[in-house]
Amino acid sequence: xxxxxxxxxxxxxxxxxxxxxxxxxxxxxxxxxxxxxxxxxxxxxxxxxxxxxxxxxxxxxxxxxxxxxxxxxxxxxxxxxxxxxxxxxxxxxxxxxxxxxxxxxxxxxxxxxxxxxxxxxxxxxxxxxxxxxxxxxxxxxxxxxxxxxxxxxxxxxxxxxxxxxxxxxxxxxxxxxxxxxxxxxxxxxxxxxxxxxxxxxxxxxxxxxxxxxxx
Numbered sequence: 001x002x003x004x005x006x007x008x009x010x011x012x013x014x015x016x017x018x019x020x021x022x023x024x025x026x027x028x029x030x031x032x033x034x035x036x037x038x039x040x041x042x043x044x045x046x047x048x049x050x051x052x053x054x055x056x057x058x059x060x061x062x063x064x065x066x067x068x069x070x071x072x073x074x075x076x077x078x079x080x081x082x083x084x085x086x087x088x089x090x091x092x093x094x095x096x097x098x099x100x101x102x103x104x105x106x107x108x109x110x111x112x113x114x115x116x117x118x119x120x121x122x123x124x125x126x127x128x129x130x131x132x133x134x135x136x137x138x139x140x141x142x143x144x145x146x147x148x149x150x151x152x153x154x155x156x157x158x159x160x161x162x163x164x165x166x167x168x169x170x171x172x173x174x175x176x177x178x179x180x181x182x183x184x185x186x187x188x189x190x191x192x193x194x195x196x197x198x199x200x201x202x203x204x205x206x207x208x209x210x211x212x213x214x215x
Contacts, residue, residue, distance in 0.1 A: 020162040021111055025067055026066050028064040029200045031199055033058070033195055034169075034193050035056070035058075036055065036190060037193075040187070042083045045133075048131060058192045060072060061073045069107050072115060076099040076101070077099075078121075079094055080094065080186075082186050084182075084184040085184075090132075091133070093145070094128050095125055097121045097124060099120070100121075102118055103117025111158055113156070115156075118151075120149070121149040123146065142186075149177055151175055153173050155171055157170070159196070166197055167196040168193070171194060175189070
């Protein structure tokens with residue numbers, strides 16, 4: 001089932017591969033905002049530990065450095081699940097957090113861009129135990145109890161519609177945590193469906209002036 005979900009998740013990007021094109025250029029600055037669908041990469045346990053999809057919101061700012069790509073900063077609000085196993089028992093804890101990403105996006109062609117970002121996530125809520133196989137008082141900690149989590153985001157992005165300074169984008173991501181505890185699963189994959197607006201460009205296209213007809 002997990003493989004099926006992953007296949008459907010990335011299908012959206014593949015469908016948009018030959019639709020609208022984007023040409024990066026020095027000085028272009030764009031903002032993206034939209035709904036953010038995500039899921040911790042965990043296969044359900046026999047005892048009922050389950051990783052559902054969650055919906056939230058994401059905000060991305062992009063600044064092109066040249067014709068190949070540019071810098072990207074993202075902010076995502078999440079209610080993330082952390083799963084940890086010990087002795088065949090599982091615990092799942094959820095916490096509210098803000099994830100901040102900083103990285104580089106490279107346009108492989110006019111239709112598809114790859115991104116690599118470093119992320120840091122900051123807990124802004126109290127952890128909640130969603131599932132536990134452990135006896136009362138015997139729970140083990142997960143990273144949901146930590147103040148900060150670090151990792152890397154890998155992403156593919158494509159514009160599925162564009163017009164003038166506006167576009168609709170699909171951004172598929174896989175986040176790899178580097179601060180996992182022993183036997184913990186905290187990696188997650190996500191899909192952002194975003195509205196993109198170009199705020200500024202260094203070399204804007206000049207409007208074509210038509211000669212007035214002579215009387």
